[in-house]
Amino acid sequence: MSTVVKVPLRYRIPWKKIVLYVLAVAFALYLVLPFYWIVAMSFMREVDAISVPPHWIPNPATLENYLGFVNPNEAQQLVGGRAIDETPYSLRNSLIVATSTAVLNLVLATFAAYSFSRLKFRGSQVLLVLYLLTRMVPGIAIIIPFYLLMRTFGLLDTYLALILSYTTFALPITIWILKDFFRSVPRELEEAARVDRCGWFRTMWSVFLPVAAPGLVAAAVFAFMTAWNEFMFALFLTSTEAAKTIPVVAANFATDFNTQFTVMAAAGVLAVVPPLVLALLFQRKLVQGMAAGSVKG
Amino acid sequence: MAEVRLEGITKAFGGKTVVDDLNLTIEDQEFLTLVGPSGCGKSTTLRMICGLERPTKGNVFFDGKPVSWLPANKRDVAMVFQSYALYPHKTVRQNIGFALKMMRVPKATIDEQVLRAARTLDIEDLLDRKPRELSGGQRQRVALGRAIVRDAGAYLLDEPLSNLDAQLRVLMRAEIKRLHVDVARTFIYVTHDQVEAMTMSDRIAVMRDGVVQQCATPGEIYERPANRFVASFMGSPPMNFVTGELADVDGVRVFRGGELTQELGPYDDAPDDPAVVLGVRPEDVTLSPTPVEGYQPGKVFVSEPLGPDVLVTVRIGGELLKARVPVPFRLGHDSTVYAGFNRERLHLFKASDGTALHAPS
Numbered sequence: 001m002s003t004v005v006k007v008p009l010r011y012r013i014p015w016k017k018i019v020l021y022v023l024a025v026a027f028a029l030y031l032v033l034p035f036y037w038i039v040a041m042s043f044m045r046e047v048d049a050i051s052v053p054p055h056w057i058p059n060p061a062t063l064e065n066y067l068g069f070v071n072p073n074e075a076q077q078l079v080g081g082r083a084i085d086e087t088p089y090s091l092r093n094s095l096i097v098a099t100s101t102a103v104l105n106l107v108l109a110t111f112a113a114y115s116f117s118r119l120k121f122r123g124s125q126v127l128l129v130l131y132l133l134t135r136m137v138p139g140i141a142i143i144i145p146f147y148l149l150m151r152t153f154g155l156l157d158t159y160l161a162l163i164l165s166y167t168t169f170a171l172p173i174t175i176w177i178l179k180d181f182f183r184s185v186p187r188e189l190e191e192a193a194r195v196d197r198c199g200w201f202r203t204m205w206s207v208f209l210p211v212a213a214p215g216l217v218a219a220a221v222f223a224f225m226t227a228w229n230e231f232m233f234a235l236f237l238t239s240t241e242a243a244k245t246i247p248v249v250a251a252n253f254a255t256d257f258n259t260q261f262t263v264m265a266a267a268g269v270l271a272v273v274p275p276l277v278l279a280l281l282f283q284r285k286l287v288q289g290m291a292a293g294s295v296k297g
Numbered sequence: 298m299a300e301v302r303l304e305g306i307t308k309a310f311g312g313k314t315v316v317d318d319l320n321l322t323i324e325d326q327e328f329l330t331l332v333g334p335s336g337c338g339k340s341t342t343l344r345m346i347c348g349l350e351r352p353t354k355g356n357v358f359f360d361g362k363p364v365s366w367l368p369a370n371k372r373d374v375a376m377v378f379q380s381y382a383l384y385p386h387k388t389v390r391q392n393i394g395f396a397l398k399m400m401r402v403p404k405a406t407i408d409e410q411v412l413r414a415a416r417t418l419d420i421e422d423l424l425d426r427k428p429r430e431l432s433g434g435q436r437q438r439v440a441l442g443r444a445i446v447r448d449a450g451a452y453l454l455d456e457p458l459s460n461l462d463a464q465l466r467v468l469m470r471a472e473i474k475r476l477h478v479d480v481a482r483t484f485i486y487v488t489h490d491q492v493e494a495m496t497m498s499d500r501i502a503v504m505r506d507g508v509v510q511q512c513a514t515p516g517e518i519y520e521r522p523a524n525r526f527v528a529s530f531m532g533s534p535p536m537n538f539v540t541g542e543l544a545d546v547d548g549v550r551v552f553r554g555g556e557l558t559q560e561l562g563p564y565d566d567a568p569d570d571p572a573v574v575l576g577v578r579p580e581d582v583t584l585s586p587t588p589v590e591g592y593q594p595g596k597v598f599v600s601e602p603l604g605p606d607v608l609v610t611v612r613i614g615g616e617l618l619k620a621r622v623p624v625p626f627r628l629g630h631d632s633t634v635y636a637g638f639n640r641e642r643l644h645l646f647k648a649s650d651g652t653a654l655h656a657p658s
Contacts, residue, residue, distance in 0.1 A: 188382035191349050194369040195376045196396035196443070206395075210386045 035272075041265035042066070046075075049261050065266035075260070083252035087267050089241040090249040094228055095274055097159055097245060101166040101227035102220045105174050108167070109219060110209075113178030118187075128179070131172035139169075139232055147236050161237045162245065166230060170223040177222065181215030182208075217285045221278060228275055246271045299373065299450030299483050300325045301346060305355035308341050308507075315341045317507040318355070323451075325360075328477050328484040332494040333504035334530070339487045340379075342504070343453050346485060348372045359450060375444035379456040381436045383428040383443075389415075390424040393442040414446040417476070434465045445476060451483040458493065470496055491531045495519065503527045525651035528576050528644055534608060536578050537618045540648060542571040552645070556614030557593055562640055573654070576644035582620035584609060585635045586628055592635035597628050611636050 041049045042065050043058040064073070072084050116124055146165060147156075155161040189211060193203040209216065231247040238244045250271065253264040301323040308316040316338040323329045331339040344350040346357055348369035357365045364372055375396070383392050393414055394407045402410075415421045418438040428436055437457060444452055454473070458466045474497045477484045488494055494501045495515045502512040503526075511523035522528035528536045541554020543561075552559045552575050559575065585592060595613035602608075607626040611618050611634055620636060628634055645654040 186380065186382065188378050188380050189384065191369070192376070192378060192382035192384070192443075193395075194349065195347060195374065197370045197399040199370055202399065207384055211384070213386075 038265045038268045041262055042269045044262055046260060046262050049265075065262045066270075068263055068266070069270070083249050083267075084263060086241050086244060086249045086252070087246070087270065090244050090246045091270060091274075093159070093238075093241075093243055094245040094247075094271075097162045097166070097243075098224045098227040098274075100159065100163045101170060102224040104163060105167050105170045105223040106216060106220050109171055109174035109178050110216070112171075112175045113182050114204075114208075116175065116179045117182035128176070131175055135169070135172050143232060143236055146233065150237055155237075157238050157240055157243045159243055162227070162230075162234060162243065165233045165237065166223070166227040169230070170226045174219045174223055177219050178212075178215055181218075182212060185211050214285050217282045221282065224278060225275060228271075299359050300361070301451055301483060301485065302358040302361070303342070303346070303355065304358065306342065306345060306352045306357065307354040308338070308345060308350060309353045315507050316345070316352075319507070319509055321502060321509060321512060323483055323485055325483055326481050328474075328486065328497060328499045330486045330488060330494040330498040330501045331504055332488055332491060332501055332530070333510075334489060337504040338507035339489075339504050340455055343376075343455050343485060343487045346451070347374050347376050347453050373450035374453055375447040375449035375451075376453040377440045377444050377455065377457040379459060381428075381440040381460075383436055383439055385428050388425050388427055389420065389431070389439050389442075392428070392439055393424075393446050396443065396447050410446050411442075414442045417445065417479070418442050418472075433460055433462075434469070437461060437465075437469065441473070441476070445480060449482065451485060452480075454484065454486045456488050457486075459488070459490070466493075473497060492533060495531065501531075503530060505530075521655055522576075522644065522653055524653055525574060525576070525646040528646070528653070532578055534579050534619050534621070536576045536644065537582070537616075538646075539575045539577075539616050539618070541573065541575060542648075543573055543645075544571070552643075555616055557616065559593075559638055559643070560591065560640065561643060561645070570647065570649060572648035574646040574648050574651070576646060577618070577638050578642065579608065579619040579621040581639040581642045582611075582618060582622075583637045583639070584611065584620050584622050584626070584628075585637065586632070588635055589637060592637040595634055595636055597630055597632045597634050599630065600626060600628070609634075 040056065040058055043061045043063070044055065045060070045062055045064075048055045048058070068084055069087050115121075116128060150156050150161045150165075155164075185208060189207055190203050193207040198206060228245075229247060230245070231251070234245045234248045235251075238248065246267070250264070250267055253259065253267060303319050303321045306316055306319040307314065315336075319338075319342060321329075331342055333339050341350060345352050345365075348364070348367055348371070352365055355365075356363050359373065384395065387395065390411055394411045397407045397410060411424070412421070415424055418441060420435060420438050420442065423431060423435055423439070428439065431439065437460070440457065444454075457473070458469050461469060470493055473484075473486075477497075486493075486497065495518075498515055500512060501515055501518050503510045503518065505526050511518060511527045513521075513523075518527060518531050522531065525538065529538070539552075539554040539557055541552055541557065544551050544553055550561045552561055552573065554575060557575075583592075588594070593613050595611040595618075598610040598612045598617055600607050600609045602624070603621075606621050606623050609620045609622055609626060609628075611620060613636060618636065646652060647654065
């Protein structure tokens with residue numbers, strides 16, 4: 001007769017898991033906390049925002065920092081160089097410049113990336129590397145030529161100056177993103193469209209571009225964010241509320257004399273809203289499988 | 298309705314000739330299959346007929362009119378792609394109706410024709426789904442639907458069943474054959490599966506290295522293969538080959554190869570070179586457990602039951618020959634067995650270039 005020996009299971013502490021979780025949470029906090037602090041501060045009174053120890057939750061919560069952009073009180077009017085007055089205009093400017101950059105960039109990059117992904121031509125690899133090389137040059141090195149160029153063409157302090165500049169920054173990377181994306185679109189889809197009586201343009205419009213939509217959205221979001229965040233060129237090329245963008249105006253909130261953190265935080269939150277809305281709107285497109293189900297898996 | 302004629306078609310990619318001086322006429326309403334191993338140029342040939350590739354040399358004619366320079370969208374063809382190539386962002390209904398929409402057919406007519414095609418293929422209930430929500434078999438049907446909804450002159454099918462499981466493939470094979478009867482159009486079908494070619498086609502063109510080896514009816518291809526390649530490619534399990542030479546023994550022509558000696562019937566061509574290859578299909582080999590006159594002794598190497606019959610591999614001297622014999626077959630491994638060949642159905646090929654030496658029919 002055999003006897004069953006019961007061996008008590010020793011509980012082992014999953015150290016590896018614990019360490020991983022702790023690191024993951026720490027990293028998440030590192031990413032989220034600054035943003036939370038800005039949002040929380042934008043609803044605080046100045047006196048609460050700078051108190052020690054800090055108030056983590058706005059109490060009392062107030063909207064006066066936001067209302068200041070419409071109807072500033074006396075204290076708010078003192079904020080660095082009319083920054084508070086310029087915020088609504090700069091938001092509008094940023095939106096126009098970033099959207100235009102995204103659209104222009106997308107149109108140009110789509111044609112270029114399609115050529116690189118589908119056509120074989122001499123020097124294509126060299127050209128691609130050359131495009132990327134232009135991004136290796138630091139912005140500060142080319143800002144003066146850009147400034148002179150824009151001045152010569154009478155484009156200083158205009159949207160066009162920013163749109164053209166930002167397009168030159170975003171285009172090489174966008175072409176690279178799209179080129180790889182387009183290569184992953186099955187060629188048979190275009191061929192099927194040709195057999196289904198589509199000419200080239202119709203094939204592009206009705207089949208290729210819709211299938212490549214997630215890539216196009218990713219490229220557009222990238223270009224939008226590049227334009228939205230850019231500071232140095234905007235600082236050099238714009239000077240009035242006709243074209244100043246939000247990063248330039250946001251920098252004006254801090255002066256030698258006075259810095260109103262809560263108003264600055266509110267401006268920061270406002271600056272985050274458009275890209276956030278964009279990301280939420282297109283997130284499904286960004287993550288969905290591109291050509292799922294079209295060809296054998 | 299279209300007769301498709303290929304005249305001296307050659308296609309080279311970067312100096313490598315993929316299709317070489319191909320001449321072929323596909324009759325109106327015919328079901329022709331291009332069959333051959335991977336890389337033999339069959340898909341390239343189909344793509345040149347479709348207009349997705351331009352021939353390096355030669356011409357494609359539809360009903361006598363040259364079309365080599367017309368792009369695919371200007372030719373009157375419909376195609377089923379090996380990978381299906383369904384539009385992932387469109388529903389099944391939109392996929393099937395897309396070509397008609399491009400041809401500016403009125404919407405009501407499109408709806409009607411899409412429904413009819415869907416009914417034929419039994420996919421009516423899938424019309425509002427996207428391709429990613431379909432199984433492999435369903436996608437394959439949609440791909441077929443996209444072709445049959447068209448009133449095209451020729452239907453081109455590029456290995457449409459290669460991604461399906463064995464059971465579904467048998468089912469769809471019959472359905473495509475029936476579809477050909479129903480739509481009464483020219484079908485050009487590409488496959489590497491000789492069973493598909495044999496079962497579906499009016500004629501088969503067997504290709505190798507860009508050259509058509511033989512174009513004939515399935516029966517003729519099987520019974521009178523033009524060369525050793527065709528003989529080996531068509532038929533499953535494949536034909537047995539024994540290398541040897543011809544000799545005259547008392548006025549009777551005899552094949553001798555290894556330990557095998559086989560009397561032969563009359564042959565048209567008397568080759569200058571006696572070196573030949575004897576070909577015998579497994580179903581033309583008879584096995585006996587006891588000695589029979591004219592049978593060759595051998596040993597059972599392995600037996601594989603196939604259901605209605607058994608595939609027995611017999612070792613005769615240094616050669617392994619396959620025999621397809623009816624059940625029951627009770628001899629075990631290494632048992633002595635006697636193999637006889639059906640003299641009327643033996644094939645002879647020149648050893649030098651594999652050309653068939655045909656018996657008079």
